[in-house]
Amino acid sequence: MLLAAGCTAADPGPRPDRRSGCGPISFDDVRGTPPTYLERDELDRFPNDHAVCAGVWLRTGHGFVPQGVVVEGRTAFVSGFDGDAPLHYRYCIVERYDVRTGERLDRLDPVAGQVGDRDPLKCRHGGGLVRDEHGLWLVETSRLWLIDPETLEVQRVWALAPPLRGSFSLIDGRGRIGIGRWYPHRPAQVDWFDPGAIASSTVLDITPAMSSGHTAAPRATQGAVWAALGGRSAAAWFAQSVTRCGILAGPDGARRRAFVPGAEGMDLVGDSLWVVSESGTRHYQQLGGRPVVPQLLRLDVSDFGSWRRPQCSV
Template sequence: MAAVAAPQSALVLRPVLLLALVLVLVALSACTTPSTDPGADPDSDRARAGTPTDLSGCRPVDSDRVRGRAPAYLPGDAPLTTLPVSDAVCAAVWAPRGTGAFVPQGVAVRGRTAWLTGYDEGQPGALWCRVLRMDLRTGRLLAERARVEGSVGGAPTVGCRHGGGAALDQHGLWLAESSRLWLLDPDSLEVLRVWRLEDPVQGSFTVLAPDGRIGLGRFRPSRVHPGRAALDWFRLSDVLAPGVTALDPADAVSSRKVPSHAQGAVWARMGGRTGVWFARSHTRCGVLEGPGGVQRSFLPGAEGMAATSDGLWVVSESSARAFWSQGGRPLVPTLSRVDTSRVRDWPRPACDPAG
C-alpha cells in the first residue's frame, strides 16, 4: 500500500514543536538545578544587587534590609529617610542593642568587623568615651569598653571624653578626642599609650595617610588660632618614638586648613581624586568634600569614615537617641556602606552644614 505523504506544513511544524519542547526542558532544568555560583547566595551582596541606578551599581537599602536590630526608641515601622544619595547606600547596620545612650563618632573597619568610637550622652564634661567592636553581618556586639582611661607619661589617670575619630593600622586602634590621642589594642580594647595634645592641636577627628602620617583635625577654632579649623599632620614614627607623651604644633610636619563643620575625614580615591575627603555635617545635613573643593550630597549626621575595597563605611549620629529625642531628625542607620564608584554623578549639596 502506498504511503500517504504528509502535508508540507506538517513537515515544517514538527521540527518547530520539537525545538520549542527542548527549550522548555532546558529552562525548567535551569530553574531546578542548584547553583554553585557564590553570587546565588540570597545573603550575598551580589545576589541582592539590582539594576544599576545613576548613583550606584547596588540595590538601595530599605528599612527591612538594615542589619541588626533598630534601637527600641525608634518607631518600628518607619521607613528610612529618602536622601539624595540613597541609591548609593548598598548596606547598613544598626549599632548593637543595649547601647541606646551611645553617640557614634568614629569608625574603623577590617574585614567583617567594625570598631565604633563615640561617647555616652550626658552632661557636658562627663561624655565618657565608649568603644564597640561589632559584627557587620549581624550587628552583634563582640566587645566593648564602656570607659577609656589611661595615664599620660605617668601622670594621674585621666578619662577619655567625647571620643571623636577612629583609625586602624598595624599599630592598633587610634582614638582621638579633643585634648588627647589614644592607642588601643583592637582585640582586648586595652589602652596601649596616650598622648596629650597641646593647643591648638585637637583630635576632633583623625585620618591615616598611606605614607605613614596621622592627621588630627580641629573642628572648632582654638584659643591660639581663632577662626581657623585645621588638620595637623604628624609622622607616626615620631608619635610612636619612646618617651613621646605630647604632641604640639612644633611636632607637626605640616598643617592645612579644613572646610567648616568637618566632622570626619578619610584618605581615599574617589571620583578620580586621591587625597583627604571630609564629611561636613550636622544631624539634618551632610556634605562630602574632597580634593580641589569638590562637593557632593552626603548622609546627614555623617562623622567618621572608613574606606574598604567594598566601598566607604560611614557612621551617622542623626538617629542617636541624644538627637532623635529632640525631634525632626532624619532616620539614618548607624553605619552605612556607600558605593562611591559613581561619586561624580552624585548631586551637589542641597544644604549647608554651616547654615
C-alpha cells in the same frame, strides 16, 4: 584604610550595578535589631542614598553616639560616647561589631589611662578612630590614645598641646595620622604626624613642632578619609554635617556632594565607604525632626562622579 576591594567587602553576593549603586535600602534591610525609640519603621531618604549598600543599627535602645569607625572585613570598630550622660561625663566608648549581623562583639567603656605618671583620666567624646600596624588610634579634644585592637586595652596615652585639637582623624597615603580640629564657624585644619615616631618616643606631649605639615579643612568638618574619588588623585575628603544635612567636600573645596545626614567618621575599603551617623541615635531622635538613618552605613562610591550636589547647608 585600603584593606579589601569591592563593594561586597563584608557582604557576599553580586557586585552592584555601577550605574545605579546598591540602594536605597529599606528599614528591613538594616542589620541588627531596630531601635525601640524610633517612632516609625521607615528610613528617611537623602540625596545620593542610591549608593547605600547596607546599614547597621548600633547599641539598640542605648544612648551611644558614634563618632569614628574602622572596618576590616566583617568587623567594625566604632568609637563614640554616651549621649545620655551629662555633658562633662560623656566618656569615650570603643565597640567592636560584626557588620553582617549587627552583633556587638566587644566593648571598652570607659576608655581610661594616664599620660606617663600624671593623674589617671578618662577619655571624653572620642572624636576620631583610625588603625595602622601599631593599633587603633583614638583622638579626643586634648589627647591621643593607642588601643590594642585584639583586646581593646589601652596601650599608651599622649596629651595634645594647644593649639592642637583632636576632633576627627584620618590616615594619608604615606601612613601619617591626621589630627583634625573642628570649628563650627571657621575653617578647620588637619595636622599630620608620623605614628611610628610617636609610638617609639618617650614624649608625653604631642606638640605642633612634631607635625610634618598641615592641610586646610572646611568648617564644621566632623570626619575625614583619604580617598581617590570621582577620578581625582587621592587626597583628604571631609564630611561636613549637622544632624539634618551632610556634605562630602573634596580637596580645597573643589568638589562637594550631598552626603549622609549627621555624618561623622569614615573608612574606605575598596569601593565601599563606611560612615557613622549621629542622626539616627536616641540622643538626637528625641530632639525631634532628625532624619532616621542607620548609625553605620556602607556606600558604593564607584559612581561618585555622578553624585548630586548638596541641597542643604551646614
